Amino acid sequence: MSLHLYDTATRSMREFHPLVNGTASIYVCGATVQGVPHIGHVRSGLNFDVLRRWLARDGADVRLVRNVTDIDDKILAKAAEHGRPWWEWALTHERAFEDAYDALGCLPPSYSPRATGHVTQMVDLMHRLIDKGHAYAADGDVYFAVRSFPEYGALSGQKLDEVFQGEGEVRGKRDPRDFTLWKGAKPGEPSWPTPWGAGRPGWHLECSAMATEYLGSEFDIHGGGIDLIFPHHENEQAQSRAVGDGFARYWMHNAWVTMSGEKMSKSLGNVVSIPEMLNRVRAPELRYYLVTPHYRSTIEYSDGALEESVSAYRRIEAFLRRVAQRTGVVPLGEDLCPEFVAAMDDDLSTPQATGSLHNKVREGNTALDAGDDAAAREAAACVRGMADLLGLDPLSPKWNESTSTDTGARQALVALVEHVLEERLRARKDRDFAKADALRDRLKAAGIAVEDNPDGSQWTLRDD
C-alpha cells in the first residue's frame, strides 16, 4: 500500500501524490509566540515531524515551512502587561518554542517565516483580493467579503448561514461574517504602511501570503491543530482560492492534548510546559509519549500514562544497548518490518507501528537470550531504523549528546564507574556478594543503576 492520509477537506482517506514527484511541500501553522510552549503545542510539531520523516524516507525532498506569528493582539497585550517591548516578548517566546522543538528532536523546518517579515506579500495579496472584488477597505481595516466566495465553508463543513459570528468589533464590515485581513493602526500600536492606511496583519492573511511565497500558489499538505480548521484554515483557503491559487491539496489536523478532559490553556491553569516536563522525564521519553498515540486521537494527559511511556521507551533502549554492548555498534537498518511500513502508510498509524517495533524488540531479545548474535543484530538494526523514523532511535547521537552536558565530566564519570564495576566484578568472582551488593548500592545511591547480564554489567544514569 502506498501512503494514504486523512484529508480534512474531503473527510476521507486519500492516497498521497505530491504535486511534483520526489518532493513534498508542507506548510504547518506554528505558534503565536505569546507564551511558553506546552506539550500540546509541541505535539503538533512532533506529529508533522513524523510525517516529514516518513515522506523523506524514500529520498523525497521534503520542504517544510512552519510559520511564526510574531504580531497579534495577545502578544501586544502580554508584552504591555509585563512592561516589555512587543518585539522582545515575541522573540523571547519564539526562542522558547524553538528550544522545545529542538529538545524533542524535531528536525528543523526548511524555513520558519515570521509574519512581520512578510507585510509586502500580504499587501500584494490584498491588492489581488480587492481587484477581484473579494475584499474591501473600510476605515483603515481591510475585510474579506465572505459572500463573494461561494465555496466559503467548504473546508470546515460550515454553512454560512449557520455560522455564529463573533469576531469582535463590526466597525466597517458589510457582513458580520466577513473577516479581517488587515487591522487599521490604533494609537501606540506597531504598524506598517499600506495603501489603505497604516496597520498590522490580520491573523489569517499571513499564512496565505507566506505559504505561497515559499511553497508556491499550490502545494501539497497544510497542517495544524484541529482548532484551526475553522476559522483560520477556512479563511486561508478562501483568501488564496479567491484569487485563483490552488493552495493546499491535502489538509491534516492533529488532535489535542487535554488535561482532566479539558484542552490545555493558560486560562484554565492546566498547562504543562516543556521545560517543566523535561525536568521529570528525558526528551525521547516525552517524545515517545506524544508520538505513539495516533495524531488524530486526543491524548488525555496523565502522569501514569507518561510513566508507562517512559518504561516502554526504556525497553527499546535497553535492548539496543544490550546488543551494542555485546556485538558492537549497531547500524541503522533500512529494511523495516512490513507491518511497520503498512501502519505508517495508513495515515501514519503510529500505534500499530510502535506495536510492530516492540514485536521486533521481543524477537531480538529472544535471539539474544538464545545466543544468536547475528539475529539479534539484525533485529536491532531494524528496530533502530523504525525508531529513527519516529525520531525515537535511542542510539542516535541526538539523545546521547544532549544528555551528557559536559564531555569532560562525562569521561571522568565513566572512568570512576568503570573502576567501581571492576572492583565489584572481582568481588563477585570471589563470591563476596556482600561487597558486590554494597558497591551496587553505593552506585545506586549516586543515581547509577547497575544491571548484570551474561555479557557483563551495564550501568545507566537514572535521574529518578
Place this chain on the structure above:
RNA sequence: GGCGGAGUGGCCGAGUGGUUGAGGCACAGGCCUGCAAAGCCUGAUACACGGGUUCAAUUCCCGUCUCCGCCUCCA
C-alpha cells in the same frame, strides 16, 4: 442552533462483521539468575445503553445517555 470527535480489559492504547481482542504498562506464576534488574513464557466473564440489519455485530444502521472540541484567540 450548526459542524466535528469520543465512550474497548487494572491502566494507556489499537483494531475487526465470525473460529486467535495489536502493542505497551502494571500485577501474578514459571524459566533464567549468587541476589537484584533485565529478558523470555503463561495468565482475566473488554468493547456506554436500547433497538434494527445479518446465519453472525464490539465492528454496519437508527435512537438514547455521557464526555469533549470548533463556530471569539488558541497546537
